Amino acid sequence: MPSVAQATVDAIGIGVQKSATSWLFRCLVEHPDLRGSILEESDKELNFFNHHWEKGFDWYEGHFRVGPWRNLEFSTLYFPDRNVPERIRGYNPEVRLILCLRNPVERAISQHRHEIRRGRVDGERVDFWEAARRNPAYVEQGLYAAHMERWLEHFDLDRFHVIEYDRVRAEPDGVLRDAFAFLDVAPGFEPSTTEERVNVSRVHGNGPIRAALSMGVSGARFVLGERLTRRIGASPLGAPIQGHRYVEVERRAILPEGSEERHRVAELFRPDLVRLGVLLGRDFSHWT
Numbered sequence: 172m173p174s175v176a177q178a179t180v181d182a183i184g185i186g187v188q189k190s191a192t193s194w195l196f197r198c199l200v201e202h203p204d205l206r207g208s209i210l211e212e213s214d215k216e217l218n219f220f221n222h223h224w225e226k227g228f229d230w231y232e233g234h235f236r237v238g239p240w241r242n243l244e245f246s247t248l249y250f251p252d253r254n255v256p257e258r259i260r261g262y263n264p265e266v267r268l269i270l271c272l273r274n275p276v277e278r279a280i281s282q283h284r285h286e287i288r289r290g291r292v293d294g295e296r297v298d299f300w301e302a303a304r305r306n307p308a309y310v311e312q313g314l315y316a317a318h319m320e321r322w323l324e325h326f327d328l329d330r331f332h333v334i335e336y337d338r339v340r341a342e343p344d345g346v347l348r349d350a351f352a353f354l355d356v357a358p359g360f361e362p363s364t365t366e367e368r369v370n371v372s373r374v375h376g377n378g379p380i381r382a383a384l385s386m387g388v389s390g391a392r393f394v395l396g397e398r399l400t401r402r403i404g405a406s407p408l409g410a411p412i413q414g415h416r417y418v419e420v421e422r423r424a425i426l427p428e429g430s431e432e433r434h435r436v437a438e439l440f441r442p443d444l445v446r447l448g449v450l451l452g453r454d455f456s457h458w459t
Contacts (some may be wrong), residue, residue, distance in 0.1 A: 178263035179232040181241040184215070184352055185322075186250030187312060189281035191272035191339045197243045197364045198347055204356040206242050208234045215245040220255045220262075222248075228262065233323040241354055245269070251311060251318050260325040267354060268326065273336035274311030275440040276433065280425050282309055295298065299425055299432070310439055312347060316446035 182205075184192060196215040200207040201371040207215060217223070219231040249255045250270060259266060273281075283299055286292040292302050303309040322331075332353040339346050343365050351358040426433040438458040444455040 175300075178266070179235045179237055179242055179427065180244055180263065180266070182243045182267040182269065183249070183259060184243070184245030184247075184269040184271070185255070186247045186270060187272060187278065187315070188247040189278045189285065190334075190336045191270040192245055192247050192248075194272050194339070194343075194351065194364070195271060195334070195346075196243070198362040199243055199354075201362040201364065202351065202356055202360050204240050205354065206236065206238070206240050209236055210234060211447065216247065218246045218248060219244075220249055220258045221246070222254045224254075226257060231262075232239050241356065243354075250322075251308075256322045256325040261337075263414055264326075266330070268331045269334065269350065269353070270331055271334045271336065271339075272315060272440075275335075275444070276426070276436050276458070278313055279303070279309045279436065282312070283425060289349070299436075299455055312441045314445045316450055319447060328451070387391055408409075 184196065186192070193215065196207065199205050208217060215232065217234060219226070223230065235244075249259075259268075280299070283292070283302055286302060286306070287297060332350060334346055334350065347360075347362065347365065348358045351360060354395075426436060441459045444458055445455075448455050
């Protein structure tokens with residue numbers, strides 16, 4: 172087991188899903204004093220401390236180079252996993268932890284849109300409550316205080332840098348300055364991707380076409396590999412393909428603002444957010 176002095180990874184983003192973590196990671200690894208995985212820096216989620224724990228520290232550290240920089244990993248499923256805090260503590264008790272949080276109602280809606288886009292939710296299951304019944308993670312991932320209490324059993328609060336999604340949208344430059352300062356790298360660096368939106372939830376309007384196109388992309392990944400498939404998607408050739416494949420998901424169709432349904436979801440999270448405010452010394456009442 173690596174000692175603190177030998178630990179290769181200095182900072183870990185622990186979540187949560189659908190809270191601008193992909194945007195944040197891409198901005199951070201542009202900094203000359205930060206590095207992601209050597210396999211592909213845009214592919215942030217190694218999921219070592221949850222899904223690949225049995226492979227050992229050598230496997231994990233083999234994804235990073237050692238040098239005069241800080242190595243950074245971001246896996247959004249770490250935060251709600253009850254096994255991960257102790258494992259990360261055993262790896263590097265001095266690690267810097269970045270936690271991105273989003274209004275849990277909005278986070279659950281965004282996850283629902285993502286499931287629709289991926290073709291995992293269709294037909295009658297498009298109903299939010301039915302999808303949430305089938306996938307408890309809609310609610311469980313948003314119980315932030317319950318998860319944070321477990322993390323605080325292993326790390327002091329000053330090990331965490333908490334970023335709210337609302338501030339990412341309102342003040343991305345300020346979010347990055349604070350994150351760079353927390354990571355102890357030059358705070359004045361300006362990434363090229365600051366204004367870029369990532370992982371926009373979109374879905375083709377026709378279910379069969381959506382399924383067929385999704386299979387096509389999966390097949391391309393299998394034949395061409397993930398990296399080449401992404402390059403094609405980002406090229407001029409990929410633009411018309413993406414334009415044909417997706418339309419924006421209608422946001423107001425899922426738990427509209429002010430609706431009774433949305434209020435019901437907010438009530439699920441309200442007690443947990445009160446506890447979270449006490450733990451972090453912040454007020455989260457604006458989220459419910």
